[in-house]
Amino acid sequence: MGKLCLLLLLAAGQAQSATAQRIVSFLPSDTEILYALGAGPLAGVSRFCDYPPETAAVPKIGDLLRPNIEKITQLRPDLVLVGKWNSSDAGKRLARLGLNVVSVPEAAGIEDLLGNITLIGEAVGRPRQAAQLRQALKRELESLKLASPAARPRVYVEVDAPHWTAGGLSYLSDLIEQAGGRNIFAGERKAYFNVSWESVVSKNPDAIIVLSRSGSDFSNRRMAGEIKAVKTGRIFIPPDKDIYLRPSPRITRAVRELQRFLHEK
Amino acid sequence: MNSSKTPLLEAHGLCFSYNGHNAVDKVSLTLTAGQFLGIAGPNGSGKSTLLRLLAGRLKPGKGRVLLRGRELNLVPAHSRAAEIAVLPPEPESTYGFSVLETVLMGKMLALPWWRDADGKALQSAEEALELVGLESVARRALTSLSSGERQRVFLAQALCGGPKVLLLDEPTSHLDLRHWLETMLLLKKLADKGLAVAAVLHDINSVAEYCSHALLLKDGRTSASGTTRQALTPETLRSVYGIEARQNGSGWRFALSDASPH
Amino acid sequence: MKNSSRYALLLLGLLAAAIAGVFSGAVQNPDLEMLLRLRLPRTLLAALAGAALGCCGSVMQAVLRNPLADPYIMGTSAGAGLGAVCALALGLQTHGPGFYALAFAGAFCATAFAYFMARAGGKTSAATLVLSGVMVSSFCGALILFFMIARQKESLPALLFIMGSVNEGSPSQLLGSAALFLGGAAALLPLSRRLDAISFGEEKAFYLGVNTERLKLRAMLGAALLACAAVGAAGTVGFIGLAVPHLMRALFGPNNRRLLFVSALCGAGALMAVDAAARTLLAPAEIPAGLLCALCGAPFFLYLLKRSKNEFF
Numbered sequence: 148m149g150k151l152c153l154l155l156l157l158a159a160g161q162a163q164s165a166t167a168q169r170i171v172s173f174l175p176s177d178t179e180i181l182y183a184l185g186a187g188p189l190a191g192v193s194r195f196c197d198y199p200p201e202t203a204a205v206p207k208i209g210d211l212l213r214p215n216i217e218k219i220t221q222l223r224p225d226l227v228l229v230g231k232w233n234s235s236d237a238g239k240r241l242a243r244l245g246l247n248v249v250s251v252p253e254a255a256g257i258e259d260l261l262g263n264i265t266l267i268g269e270a271v272g273r274p275r276q277a278a279q280l281r282q283a284l285k286r287e288l289e290s291l292k293l294a295s296p297a298a299r300p301r302v303y304v305e306v307d308a309p310h311w312t313a314g315g316l317s318y319l320s321d322l323i324e325q326a327g328g329r330n331i332f333a334g335e336r337k338a339y340f341n342v343s344w345e346s347v348v349s350k351n352p353d354a355i356i357v358l359s360r361s362g363s364d365f366s367n368r369r370m371a372g373e374i375k376a377v378k379t380g381r382i383f384i385p386p387d388k389d390i391y392l393r394p395s396p397r398i399t400r401a402v403r404e405l406q407r408f409l410h411e412k
Numbered sequence: 413m414n415s416s417k418t419p420l421l422e423a424h425g426l427c428f429s430y431n432g433h434n435a436v437d438k439v440s441l442t443l444t445a446g447q448f449l450g451i452a453g454p455n456g457s458g459k460s461t462l463l464r465l466l467a468g469r470l471k472p473g474k475g476r477v478l479l480r481g482r483e484l485n486l487v488p489a490h491s492r493a494a495e496i497a498v499l500p501p502e503p504e505s506t507y508g509f510s511v512l513e514t515v516l517m518g519k520m521l522a523l524p525w526w527r528d529a530d531g532k533a534l535q536s537a538e539e540a541l542e543l544v545g546l547e548s549v550a551r552r553a554l555t556s557l558s559s560g561e562r563q564r565v566f567l568a569q570a571l572c573g574g575p576k577v578l579l580l581d582e583p584t585s586h587l588d589l590r591h592w593l594e595t596m597l598l599l600k601k602l603a604d605k606g607l608a609v610a611a612v613l614h615d616i617n618s619v620a621e622y623c624s625h626a627l628l629l630k631d632g633r634t635s636a637s638g639t640t641r642q643a644l645t646p647e648t649l650r651s652v653y654g655i656e657a658r659q660n661g662s663g664w665r666f667a668l669s670d671a672s673p674h
Numbered sequence: 675m676k677n678s679s680r681y682a683l684l685l686l687g688l689l690a691a692a693i694a695g696v697f698s699g700a701v702q703n704p705d706l707e708m709l710l711r712l713r714l715p716r717t718l719l720a721a722l723a724g725a726a727l728g729c730c731g732s733v734m735q736a737v738l739r740n741p742l743a744d745p746y747i748m749g750t751s752a753g754a755g756l757g758a759v760c761a762l763a764l765g766l767q768t769h770g771p772g773f774y775a776l777a778f779a780g781a782f783c784a785t786a787f788a789y790f791m792a793r794a795g796g797k798t799s800a801a802t803l804v805l806s807g808v809m810v811s812s813f814c815g816a817l818i819l820f821f822m823i824a825r826q827k828e829s830l831p832a833l834l835f836i837m838g839s840v841n842e843g844s845p846s847q848l849l850g851s852a853a854l855f856l857g858g859a860a861a862l863l864p865l866s867r868r869l870d871a872i873s874f875g876e877e878k879a880f881y882l883g884v885n886t887e888r889l890k891l892r893a894m895l896g897a898a899l900l901a902c903a904a905v906g907a908a909g910t911v912g913f914i915g916l917a918v919p920h921l922m923r924a925l926f927g928p929n930n931r932r933l934l935f936v937s938a939l940c941g942a943g944a945l946m947a948v949d950a951a952a953r954t955l956l957a958p959a960e961i962p963a964g965l966l967c968a969l970c971g972a973p974f975f976l977y978l979l980k981r982s983k984n985e986f987f
Contacts, residue, residue: 210826212823212826213823307830307831308768308830308831308834309768309769309831310960311830332958335958335959337959340959341834341839341959341960341961341962342700342958342959342960343699343700343701343953343957343958343959343960344712344842345699345700345701345704345708345712345713345953346700346701346957346958348701348708348712349700349701349704349708359768360765360767360768360831364767364769364770367844368842368844369711369712369715369842369843369844370707370708370711370712373707467881469877469880469881489883489884489885490883492883493881493882493883494883496881497881498881500875500877500878500881502875503874503875503877503878504739504873504874504875504878505873505874506739506740506741506873507736507873507923507928508923508927508928509870509873509927509928509929510927513870513927513929514874517867517870517871517882518882520867521867521868521871521882521883521884522883523867525863525864525865525866525867525931566874566878
């Protein structure tokens with residue numbers, strides 16, 4: 148009888164911290180968080196997931212627009228993490244097939260990122276690691292904030308095609324603020340949008356971050372020479388663009404890199 | 413009517429076939445100034461094809477067409493258009509050009525594109541419209557006219573350029589009795605004034621009454637040709653149409669024969 | 675309404691559009707330098723693109739005898755879009771010289787391909803030209819969509835190009851578009867009377883002395899130049915090339931020499947006005963001009979159609 152009770156307790160204990168073993172992740176940001184929580188190796192990732200390097204060996208299951216449903220079901224995952232992207236119904240389709248699907252909301256800022264870490268931690272049964280990761284990130288971000296000088300340079304960030312920038316509701320804008328800069332379009336109640344070039348010129352930013360492909364031709368644009376950032380040559384083309392656009396634990400790297408650029412003399 | 417005049421348009425042994433079918437087979441004719449030639453025959457006898465060959469729209473498989481002694485396909489387009497005016501059976505009218513603009517086109521294509529219609533051109537256009545009796549609708553859009561009126565506008569367009577040869581394909585198909593009469597009289601008058609006129613007509617009595625010469629086609633071949641009196645006889649009509657024909661004054665009366673047509 | 679007062683109205687509209695173009699935008703009180711160096715070139719570029727579209731549309735409608743023809747009916751815009759996505763796939767810079775070279779090449783190749791596909795025995799008919807163009811457009815369009823799905827990261831620049839938005843008007847863009855526009859116009863104006871003649875059908879045009887095959891080829895060439903002038907300036911903006919000729923034909927008649935001229939004026943005014951609105955309505959954000967064109971233009975055109983009781987041409 149005692150042995151039976153012990154067995155039952157053990158089983159219950161297992162169920163409590165049911166660490167999901169076979170996880171499929173659709174979003175590169177979620178993938179990074181999962182590995183940071185130690186939930187790797189994953190069973191399947193999307194074709195856009197490229198960090199950490201271990202993901203290279205993981206089977207690719209398509210993406211949210213065209214998920215490879217067959218392959219996913221073949222992998223028999225305990226958990227599938229999807230995000231809201233282009234109103235894709237991949238999550239619904241997988242849930243209908245009986246899979247355990249958790250939808251991770253879009254992170255519009257750093258607070259959301261931390262919230263997602265907690266959410267994902269709970270979904271994979273690693274709440275302790277999630278809390279630890281949160282603490283670590285928060286501490287590092289705080290210290291970076293203290294290290295940044297009082298003067299906040301005004302920043303224009305170009306995300307994609309010419310004049311595609313980040314508004315106040317975007318993750319990128321929050322990141323810029325965190326690094327001690329001020330996004331000139333932070334006042335816009337939009338995430339990412341197509342901005343008028345003359346607005347950029349008239350706002351005369353002190354620094355420019357270029358994440359789009361028009362890096363080298365930036366100074367050739369009309370009246371670009373009038374912009375303070377161009378005149379003083381403060382144009383930053385990050386080597387790794389993903390860490391700026393992906394809400395992931397690598398945020399501290401992005402903030403540090405950005406801070407260095409914004410406040411160098 | 414004087415056959416010793418130099419021919420304006422000649423056809424020698426024209427042959428044309430498509431899809432293995434001989435539409436026109438060894439047809440020859442001569443058209444001189446002052447002649448009004450009526451081309452007639454059953455459906456599918458090659459009348460329209462022959463007209464197109466004479467107009468230069470189709471290239472004959474064998475034989476040739478001569479315009480005033482020159483090979484027609486060697487004559488440049490603008491010269492050809494200046495000398496030969498053609499009225500096809502159903503010209504399109506997609507856009508609402510005015511009647512006057514349409515008629516003027518008969519003359520304007522010869523002018524450079526920046527030049528506007530001068531007094532002479534306008535005069536020719538107005539005269540042409542008067543000939544067909546449509547001077548009152550000069551400002552109206554072509555698309556607002558009836559099909560008969562449109563047909564007469566295109567006739568005016570053909571005349572506006574002052575051609576020497578006039579080729580018409582079924583010019584009276586949409587016309588009411590009055591305008592049919594007027595048109596036939598007009599064509600005869602034009603021939604008398606010195607034009608060479610050839611028209612595909614489906615009505616034998618028209619041919620008999622107004623044409624000076626006639627050409628009867630059957631299965632693409634010349635069945636009868638010459639002056640109207642020579643070409644239109646009960647025998648030729650029977651062989652071409654398979655009907656009994658009897659001359660009644662200046663017109664013809666027809667009846668189905670007992671022997672069924674081919 | 676007399677013709678002279680219609681001309682006056684048109685010129686007034688053009689002037690108003692130009693003023694709107696230069697004096698409206700995201701920035702509330704621009705200084706003179708911004709007006710001259712940003713607003714003016716862009717407005718000029720919009721005028722060039724709009725004029726090219728208006729002309730090109732009227733030529734296509736004339737030569738194909740089809741009131742539904744537009745500058746892109748022979749596959750020109752789909753070809754340009756395909757060229758653009760190829761450039762993006764190759765990693766070329768958006769709106770750089772290589773990008774435009776490929777877009778123009780795509781436009782020309784698609785048009786030429788559609789033309790030669792429709793040719794049989796040295797002849798083309800208006801109906802087969804249209805069919806051929808529609809097929810080429812569909813095919814190119816499918817390829818573009820395929821690219822967008824396969825390379826989702828680069829799809830945004832492609833999408834903006836295809837929707838059509840006026841560029842900033844760098845000197846090279848202005849010169850290039852102006853040269854293409856003037857080249858196209860120079861090629862097409864001498865054909866204007868023959869284009870009138872071809873409206874009566876190929877056969878009647880032939881009898882009037884027009885070499886219809888040569889006319890079609892030259893008209894397509896001129897139209898392709900104009901289309902490239904527009905695409906180089908503003909991407910593939912739709913609707914203007916279709917609607918402006920109709921409107922102008924209703925006001926000024928179908929005479930092609932006059933129509934080419936007024937379509938250019940009206941197209942220029944239309945795109946300048948739309949671009950001004952595109953820059954101002956959601957400032958500082960900018961709506962792609964092509965999108966706004968279709969959104970506003972289509973209902974307006976339908977309204978006109980209803981009012982005229984279908985007696986539009």
